Amino acid sequence: MRLPPFGGSFAKITYMDKASRIMALENEIIEQKICSNLAAGATQLVMGDGNLDSQIVFIGEAPGKNEDLQGKPFVGASGKFLDEMLTSVGLNRSDIYITNIVKYRPPNNRDPLSDEKRSFWPYLMRQLEIINPTVIVTLGRHAMDCFIPGAKISVDHGRPHKVQLHRDGAEYNWLVMPLYHPAAALYNGSMRQTLMDDFQKVKDLIN
Numbered sequence: 001m002r003l004p005p006f007g008g009s010f011a012k013i014t015y016m017d018k019a020s021r022i023m024a025l026e027n028e029i030i031e032q033k034i035c036s037n038l039a040a041g042a043t044q045l046v047m048g049d050g051n052l053d054s055q056i057v058f059i060g061e062a063p064g065k066n067e068d069l070q071g072k073p074f075v076g077a078s079g080k081f082l083d084e085m086l087t088s089v090g091l092n093r094s095d096i097y098i099t100n101i102v103k104y105r106p107p108n109n110r111d112p113l114s115d116e117k118r119s120f121w122p123y124l125m126r127q128l129e130i131i132n133p134t135v136i137v138t139l140g141r142h143a144m145d146c147f148i149p150g151a152k153i154s155v156d157h158g159r160p161h162k163v164q165l166h167r168d169g170a171e172y173n174w175l176v177m178p179l180y181h182p183a184a185a186l187y188n189g190s191m192r193q194t195l196m197d198d199f200q201k202v203k204d205l206i207n
């Protein structure tokens with residue numbers, strides 16, 4: 001079933017509507033056999049987790065081993081670090097929604113390929129239409145590239161970008177905040193501090 005786009009201030013759907021639409025989208029990804037090669041090697045599809053009414057959505061790259069096993073994004077080491085940073089600015093998982101561009105674990109945790117990102121992009125767009133956030137936080141360069149092509153993470157991290165995208169006649173305006181990926185910053189002291197500083201900017205943005 002093809003769902004109509006949502007977005008803008010006219011969107012007025014209940015939480016349960018959103019949950020069933022996300023579930024329908026998940027089933028569609030499976031039925032359409034999107035990235036069937038990745039699906040074949042994965043335990044399950046990892047759609048996303050968190051508050052479907054949140055005004056802020058975090059987007060990572062792709063599930064890792066723990067995420068693949070548990071069916072939820074960011075539940076491994078980088079997820080724990082992410083939780084720490086959320087706590088440091090007074091947020092927790094139930095305040096945000098979190099997902100990845102690519103919804104199946106790539107083999108041996110390799111980077112997602114361009115083709116894989118392209119295949120999942122329309123589904124990510126529809127996922128965002130359903131949640132209807134105002135702020136998107138990209139984690140790492142893969143997610144950033146999808147929203148702000150040509151940006152450079154070392155230069156653009158922590159700087160909100162106004163992004164306008166069109167799909168099926170609807171217009172979407174998001175503030176996209178690119179951040180370093182928590183996995184990259186986990187064991188790198190200066191990047192860790194930079195990421196924590198950028199988190200404060202995310203908090204300021206939603207305030």
Ligand code: URA
Pocket residue numbers: 060061062063064067072073074075076078100183
């Ligand atoms: N890294 C990601 O980009 N996403 C996850 O869900 C876990 C680790």
